[in-house]
Amino acid sequence: MNNIPLLKAFKKDTWVKPFLKKYRKALVLALVLGFLTFFSAGALMFNSGYLISRAASLPENILMIYVPIVFTRGFGVSRPVFRYVERLVSHNWVLRMTSQLRLKLYTTLEKDAIFFKRNYRMGDILGLLAEDINHIQNLYLRTIFPTVIAWILYAFLIIGLGYFSWWFALVMALMLFIVTFLLPLWSVLVNGARQEQEKQLKNALYTDLTDNVLGISDWIFSQRGQEYVQLHEESEAGLLKVQDKLRRFNRRRNLLLQSVFGIIVVLLIFWTSQQFVGNHGGAANWIAAFVLCVFPLVDAFAVLPDAAQETNIYKDSLERLNDLPEKADIEPVTALTGPLDIEVQDVSFRYEKGTRQVLDHLNVTIPQGEKIAILGRSGSGKSTLATLIRGDLIPNSGQLTLAGVETYRLGDTISDYIGVIQQAPYLFHTTILNNLRIGNEQASIEEVWTVLERVGLKELVEKLPDGLDTMVDEAGLRFSGGERHRMALARILLKDTPIVLLDEPTVGLDPITEQALIDTFFGQLDGKTVIWITHHLQGIEKMQRVIFIEDGHLEMTGSPQELAKTNVRYQKLKAIDDGR
Incomplete structure (x- = not known):
């Protein structure tokens, strides 16, 4: 009873x-x-x-x-x-x-x-x-x-x-x-x-x-x-x-x-x-x-x-x-053809019924090769948008497509098109070589050394006792934050994905290391689509376009130069970021 x-x-x-x-x-x-x-x-x-x-x-x-x-x-x-x-x-x-x-x-x-x-x-x-x-x-x-x-x-x-x-x-x-x-x-x-x-x-x-x-x-x-x-x-x-x-x-x-x-x-x-x-x-x-x-x-x-x-x-x-969802059947998608444009078409998303909309009828187009920064305070929806772009979430309404295909339908093959560098890149307890080859197991030793040189780590690795065979401690704690991010960039360069998503990779770094890392990122990712999720405006001038998301809506958009001249809100954010 x-x-x-x-x-x-x-x-x-x-x-x-x-x-x-x-x-x-x-x-x-x-x-x-x-x-x-x-x-x-x-x-x-x-x-x-x-x-x-x-x-x-x-x-x-x-x-x-x-x-x-x-x-x-x-x-x-x-x-x-x-x-x-x-x-x-x-x-x-x-x-x-x-x-x-x-x-x-x-x-x-x-x-x-x-x-x-x-x-x-x-x-x-x-x-x-x-x-x-x-x-x-x-x-x-x-x-x-x-x-x-x-x-x-x-x-x-x-x-x-x-x-x-x-x-x-x-x-x-x-x-x-x-x-x-x-x-x-x-x-x-x-x-x-x-x-x-x-x-x-x-x-x-x-x-x-x-x-x-x-x-x-x-x-x-x-x-x-x-x-x-x-x-x-x-x-x-x-x-x-x-x-x-x-x-x-x-x-x-x-x-x-x-x-x-x-x-x-x-x-x-x-x-x-x-x-x-x-x-x-x-x-x-x-x-x-x-x-x-x-x-x-x-x-x-x-x-x-x-x-x-x-x-x-x-x-x-x-x-x-x-109440856990049943496994849904998704039709497999073959290789993408045509320009790898990202289309966010009237996308709305909320995590649970009864909660507020994280994204509310958002529309954004990111052409292939564009470098775009996505700004917004905590809870504004920028991280959710990044997750939708990776195909890890499905919109409640609207569509988010890559080359005309909804990103969640790509499944594991999404990694062939989009590489991600997160706030705290993870290095596994194995050799440096194995860590770098995670994205491309067929990469040659010469290719590995080439990408290490491109990200500024070749000299560091050469000085290690075992070189590429040096064991990395769990989570890569033997390397500094900036070095771990460069390792993550080296992985992406070996994978050679056409789109790179930077999810606040410079958080917690000192200004000098941050600027050096930004220079390396955008110097080596030339020609690729770069989506930069950030709240920090240092290096923002390297972007072609900046958008600001507030409460799931697109509040402002434009080039850094245009916004710096015409948008009062952007000017205030830049002043705060510069310490003025």
Whole structure:
């Protein structure tokens, strides 16, 4: 009853449900071991209570307490053994399942990256990997396993008490019904929505924080650093408010739960004193036995309210996984013919339904061979436009074409036409030669040395002990930022792509290194189409055209010389950039 939202999500689930059947034997074994753990704990306290009371009453024969001693030893050993084995089995089951889930998620992202990124940002992807898979793992460890085990214990206890007294069994059935069903249902109705809201706020915070950190340079450049901090603090304040409400409700509910168990203990004392008076050596022997066995069983039932209210979190995670886009069929595209012009025709794009338009009916034409700079503050849409040009995203409406073919249809062959140099070019933990040949594995040694000379790294590499066979540290940390960018340029020159996309490659470099790198870039990329995503105007005079994107719209366009004379906004940006 309290898991209805989760059950609805399970009906159309294709991610988690298949593993219930695949690993059903381990699942059943984990549940049985969990029940035996709590049964052994309760039986241990039952026998211990009886043994203590019976021994204190000076039995006529020591053999009368021998059997309780044996049972106490047996249950004392079996409880930790069952607990240990249950943990091994349940965690092994869950880890095997989640490892398969991660593999399936990685496969989905790898095969359908274009369609996935159409609806999700980088923070969403990390959220799926870091949050939702862990929530699915907790679905079993913290909700399904404890709930099913508690239900089995509930039935077992009521049947066992019914053997002694049917009316008292009904009383206990009612009391345990409050703990097993009513309190969890109350938690779902009152706190479940809050917990789901908490998860959504965390997901949003995780997504925004990831994207904003990746674009922190834009925030700083646009002098909106304080605004960024304020937005983050507002998001955190909303999350803390929801968490405070959760904690206050949990404290009240836990007080009620402990009160119910207190009433159960009082009822057991009353019932055993009446039920066993004058029998089996006196009521005191059985009072201790029945009352003490309650305390280890509290652990089995006390977790149910928390387990129930978390089902909304798991429902959301299941829905996010099952809402991942199916692989779409794309007709293969042969080699492009004709001028490699880029046409952005009435393109609109947003990442999720209900969010603002990142690009709104944008129109831009980039002829083959043109050098164009794309400016804009953080969130203006310039990076999204670059991603669309690479074919990593699909417009919600409009078309973005290269030589008349929509870029996303080019698939992996897009790398034959567009080379990219990003903010932080990655060098792999292999030789310099292998790093440079990534774009063109057939390149000769002579060609490699030629491009190294063109980018100004030949002398540096010649001085290294092993030359081209020198191992590069992970991420290329042995090289400076400027040197890594020159390595990336050398890759592109070996690949000889006709279009080069520079995604803010000079961020974080000192002015001298930046200017030297800009000179190298545009000196070696002569004749190619160059698309420069930047917020920094140093070297902008080397471009043939500058466009400025604001809130998804094209706000200004023209040559640097024209804008410097006629556009007040450009003049202000240039003055800020020059430090005037």
